[in-house]
Amino acid sequence: MSPEARLSLLLLPLLLLLLLQAPLNSANAGPGQDFTVVFPENIADYHPTSPENHVWVTALYDDTTVTVDSQDDTLDAGQTERFHINLELKKLKIQSNSSNPSFLVSNKTTKVISNKDIVLQAVSNKNNSLQTAVIIPTDRLGTKYFIPPVPKIQGATIRDSITSINERGPFRLIIVNTDQDNTVTVGGPAGTRQVSLKKNQVAQTWVLQNESLQEVTAEKPVAVLFSHPCAFHQNCICRLLYALLPPATSDMKKFLVPPLFNDWAQTSVLLSETGSRREEPCSANQAFIDTAGSAVLYRPGLLLPLVSEENLGSCFVVKSIGDTNYAVIVVRKNETAGVQIGDAALNRDIQQWQELGGTDYVSTNVSLTADQNIIWHKSSKMAVYFVGRKDDVLFGNPAPALSATPDSRGCVVVPEVLNISSDPVSWQESVASCQTRDQKLASLSSEAFRRHVCSKLPRESGVKEVWIGMRRSSVTGEWYWLDSTASVNETHWDEGSPGTVDGGQCVSMSLKNSKDFVWQDQDCCKAANPLCYREPVLMPLS
Numbered sequence: 001m002s003p004e005a006r007l008s009l010l011l012l013p014l015l016l017l018l019l020l021q022a023p024l025n026s027a028n029a030g031p032g033q034d035f036t037v038v039f040p041e042n043i044a045d046y047h048p049t050s051p052e053n054h055v056w057v058t059a060l061y062d063d064t065t066v067t068v069d070s071q072d073d074t075l076d077a078g079q080t081e082r083f084h085i086n087l088e089l090k091k092l093k094i095q096s097n098s099s100n101p102s103f104l105v106s107n108k109t110t111k112v113i114s115n116k117d118i119v120l121q122a123v124s125n126k127n128n129s130l131q132t133a134v135i136i137p138t139d140r141l142g143t144k145y146f147i148p149p150v151p152k153i154q155g156a157t158i159r160d161s162i163t164s165i166n167e168r169g170p171f172r173l174i175i176v177n178t179d180q181d182n183t184v185t186v187g188g189p190a191g192t193r194q195v196s197l198k199k200n201q202v203a204q205t206w207v208l209q210n211e212s213l214q215e216v217t218a219e220k221p222v223a224v225l226f227s228h229p230c231a232f233h234q235n236c237i238c239r240l241l242y243a244l245l246p247p248a249t250s251d252m253k254k255f256l257v258p259p260l261f262n263d264w265a266q267t268s269v270l271l272s273e274t275g276s277r278r279e280e281p282c283s284a285n286q287a288f289i290d291t292a293g294s295a296v297l298y299r300p301g302l303l304l305p306l307v308s309e310e311n312l313g314s315c316f317v318v319k320s321i322g323d324t325n326y327a328v329i330v331v332r333k334n335e336t337a338g339v340q341i342g343d344a345a346l347n348r349d350i351q352q353w354q355e356l357g358g359t360d361y362v363s364t365n366v367s368l369t370a371d372q373n374i375i376w377h378k379s380s381k382m383a384v385y386f387v388g389r390k391d392d393v394l395f396g397n398p399a400p401a402l403s404a405t406p407d408s409r410g411c412v413v414v415p416e417v418l419n420i421s422s423d424p425v426s427w428q429e430s431v432a433s434c435q436t437r438d439q440k441l442a443s444l445s446s447e448a449f450r451r452h453v454c455s456k457l458p459r460e461s462g463v464k465e466v467w468i469g470m471r472r473s474s475v476t477g478e479w480y481w482l483d484s485t486a487s488v489n490e491t492h493w494d495e496g497s498p499g500t501v502d503g504g505q506c507v508s509m510s511l512k513n514s515k516d517f518v519w520q521d522q523d524c525c526k527a528a529n530p531l532c533y534r535e536p537v538l539m540p541l542s
């Protein structure tokens, strides 16, 4: 055997495993089963209105049991349930009798645990001060975060002084620890400060405008919020402002900047990367930012972590909260036709899509109703933001992505699996072989599905022939598919196939490139590789 032949034999099992799954990028705040939530001080902890703090839980699967503190409930796939949480972080005062005066440490965290994947949105509300965030599951948190530059807010944070008046006080970093004892460092070129946290504790610290703080690093994963309890937006009215920061990554990314409210006035991007933090204005001509750090959009009342091109998803949960809610959708110009809202296509004229200058993306916003909560794409990936308005002030967050695997059949929770088993066996053994992996010998009973499967098959796998789920009835001699009692009406036979009833009783598909994956009737006892398939799990659309 030649070395090349030996090598291709060694590679064979690897090539045969076709996992049709685009991994959901780890920077996405997507589904999970374990979360730690905090609610930042909203306006002021002494404010006479009591906080209305909630988490909204959306289940991806039936029989999902969710525990929030001591409350629990069982949800079905697609169902969203609201849980009240009566905890708000305290005013950040410098602790004069503590060993570490720059941090205020407390135990005011809430655990949310489930037995199957859920997505979790936090809603902080006090009177008209409303903010939302999608909570990152514990297993996707990072140990390093870039600190955004402090936005310049008229009338607020004029001078960097640590005052007890919230409106004049500086921004805060809120560092949320999970289930292990931890040491967290907040630092930059001018020095660092450090805090030790016990499990499930949270630390708050200042970020002064004139400080050169660059990043938060921790021994174990943490979540980091960037927040101001009472930032002015207009006419001396202040509101809570916060964003849950994405874990830092060092690869170069292109962040797409959607035009909110169809204008760019008062909008800037807070950019932080290694060695630099800066606030950059945005414009219609350049609606993107390239950076190896993170990017948060700022406009009065709103801090919105941006989604990068590398981090697009194909199905999102958007849950209507409050009075006026929109989904802002960002998609490639040539892919607008595939956008679906629930079970219907999004109907938009071309002029309702706004170009993102300097990119091949366009954006539109869609009003949400209470019963629409899934936005998905049939064939491509996109970014979706959830944006709401409360008394003319925006709030919002990137919508949580359920997956990054587009599928024309719906919103994919678990992608389909298509796998060519590496052992050539008989047709009957092939049926059993797929079953042992909880899959089925693939039935290509419609032309659309046949094309779909063939588009995913490798041209050069080394496998020449696979069994598919079609054979003749030994009683009537009629062809039938394993997954259907309907008669076979769409076929893709090779020239000269099938032969007579006395010929081959089972159907194989040729993977030889030149033959366009045609079918032949074959002796069922012949050995070929089983083509196994498992349906995707789809989210209910209404």
Ligand SMILES: *[C@@H]1O[C@H](CO)[C@@H](O)[C@H](O)[C@H]1NC(C)=O
Pocket (backbone or CB within 6 Å): 096, 097, 098
């Ligand atoms: C020190 O801090 C604790 C709790 O943080 C507080 O209860 C106590 O009153 C403080 N002591 C002084 C002398 O300020």
Ligand SMILES: *[C@@H]1O[C@H](CO)[C@@H](O)[C@H](O)[C@H]1NC(C)=O
Pocket (backbone or CB within 6 Å): 105, 106, 107, 198
């Ligand atoms: C937080 O809880 C731990 C034990 O779980 C306790 O030792 C500690 O004193 C608490 N800290 C505060 C600030 O309440």
Ligand SMILES: *[C@@H]1O[C@H](CO)[C@@H](O)[C@H](O)[C@H]1NC(C)=O
Pocket (backbone or CB within 6 Å): 048, 049, 127, 128
């Ligand atoms: C709540 O907001 C309304 C309207 O902005 C304001 O009139 C009212 O005084 C606020 N309530 C409290 C308790 O601050």
Ligand SMILES: *[C@@H]1O[C@H](CO)[C@@H](O)[C@H](O)[C@H]1NC(C)=O
Pocket (backbone or CB within 6 Å): 159, 160, 161, 190, 208, 210, 211, 212
């Ligand atoms: C920032 O400003 C405060 C108050 O004006 C001052 O005390 C502090 O030294 C300044 N820090 C730096 C790094 O310049």
Ligand SMILES: *[C@@H]1O[C@H](CO)[C@@H](O)[C@H](O)[C@H]1NC(C)=O
Pocket (backbone or CB within 6 Å): 259, 260, 261, 262, 326, 365, 366, 387
């Ligand atoms: C959505 O689009 C409409 C029409 O273009 C516009 O009037 C509205 O302000 C937009 N809303 C948001 C939140 O972008």
Ligand SMILES: *[C@@H]1O[C@H](CO)[C@@H](O)[C@H](O)[C@H]1NC(C)=O
Pocket (backbone or CB within 6 Å): 332, 334, 335, 360
């Ligand atoms: C849209 O354009 C991108 C490249 O910009 C290309 O990869 C993609 O296949 C195109 N989609 C369609 C539906 O033509």
Ligand SMILES: *[C@@H]1O[C@H](CO)[C@@H](O)[C@H](O)[C@H]1NC(C)=O
Pocket (backbone or CB within 6 Å): 013, 016, 017, 018, 417, 419, 420, 421, 422, 423, 437
């Ligand atoms: C795909 O087939 C290979 C080889 O038979 C097997 O090892 C692997 O477990 C299969 N993968 C899945 C997801 O079924």
Ligand SMILES: *[C@@H]1O[C@H](CO)[C@@H](O)[C@H](O)[C@H]1NC(C)=O
Pocket (backbone or CB within 6 Å): 486, 487, 489, 490
């Ligand atoms: C094949 O049969 C199915 C139902 O049995 C039907 O929906 C489909 O239109 C038929 N296709 C053709 C090409 O006749």
